[in-house]
Amino acid sequence: MVSISDYGDFYKMAKRNIMLAILGFNAQKHFCDTRERMVSNVLSSLHKLVAVDPHSPLNFREVYTTELxxxxxxxxxxxxxxxVYVEEFGREISKEEIFHVLVHEILSCVVEPDxxxxxPYLSxxxxxxxxxxxxxxxxxRDAVMNALIKRQKERIARGEARISYIDFLLEAKNSTQLTDHQLMLLLAESIAAAVDTVxxxxxxxxxEVCGGKAVxxxxxxxxxxxxxxxxxxxxLHSPVPVLPTRFVHDDTTLAGYDVPAGTQVMINVFGCHMDEEAWESPGEWSPERFLGEGFKLADRYKTLAFGAGRRTCAGSQQAVSIACVAIARFVQELQWTLREGDGDKEDTMQYTALKLHPLHVHLKPRGS
Known part of the structure; x- marks a missing residue:
């Protein structure tokens, strides 16, 4: 709801809530240990898998997604x-099925063509x-979310308050006038919203920076x-190849084009990132383009992976922190080699871009 709502009072209230509860600076400090524990858990799982069979390639996505x-x-x-027990299903479902319902099925539905x-004239x-x-x-989705919310309401009723988004929303529910359905949708959205030389x-x-200390x-x-x-x-591999649709409320002119009210606009992030006028050799992966004398701080804003402006992704700070620490720790502790042939695999163009087939990697603990 935060990502697709019109820029108005509800959007401002919803974004303010999620920033205060889990994505703002103070909330991020509170969850810092949780994020570091997540990275440590991933590394622990990878080390265990390597110890069991050091020669078999691992499905990295599977391990990382579970912890994320x-x-x-x-x-x-x-x-x-x-x-959690889901009354509508008549059974208890596992964490894996919760993920499938709340994340996989939702993202698949988002890109289902209509x-x-x-x-439009045949609508x-x-x-x-x-x-x-x-x-x-x-x-x-509603059945699983209602079961999860019911469980947490029972926990809160027992006096077991915690720092979490649902605790924050339930406490603020009266002042924000959120309906039960809106609360459920906000929570569901937040849960769903992750070369050798290099x-x-x-x-x-x-x-050089950290020595032997964990990053x-x-x-x-x-x-x-x-x-x-x-x-x-x-x-090069934008997680969201096309930004969510925006609805134009008033006639406007954009880059010389007349855009009438009622138009739905989508920004092709993939196209922007492959624009030869903006990037030299855009099809090549070259981190050096963000370093050195030729790099300008404004170049970072040419990557629209998190959007830009007032509608920039609320979770960008957390995403960058998790990704950077995870990458650093993974490189710090393990040597990585792609399974032969995996380097040429193509991305899919779903709501979020994934490899059509997960990459498999060979890992070797450093120093072994």
């Missing part, structure tokens, strides 16, 4: 939920298959190459 989802649950619900969007015609998918997805350069920088968020300002690696990755 756990972090999201802790921030939003106050606990890493392992399972041909009426391309032929009066029904599209039963699309409507069935949307209805089924919403039903399953690695050695990065490892060298980390060693923390406090070290990030002193790691410019790490910052460049992140921004170049966001440019």
């Amino acid at each position: 989802f756990g972090l999201s649950l802790i921030q939003n619900l106050g606990e890493d939920v392992c399972s 041909w009426r969007d391309y032929f 009066w015609l029904p599209n039963k298959s699309f409507e069935t998918i949307v209805s089924s997805t919403e039903f399953r 690695l050695e350069w990065l490892y060298r920088e980390i060693r 923390t968020e406090e070290d990030l300002p002193r790691l410019p190459y790490l910052d460049a690696v992140l921004h170049e990755t966001l440019r």
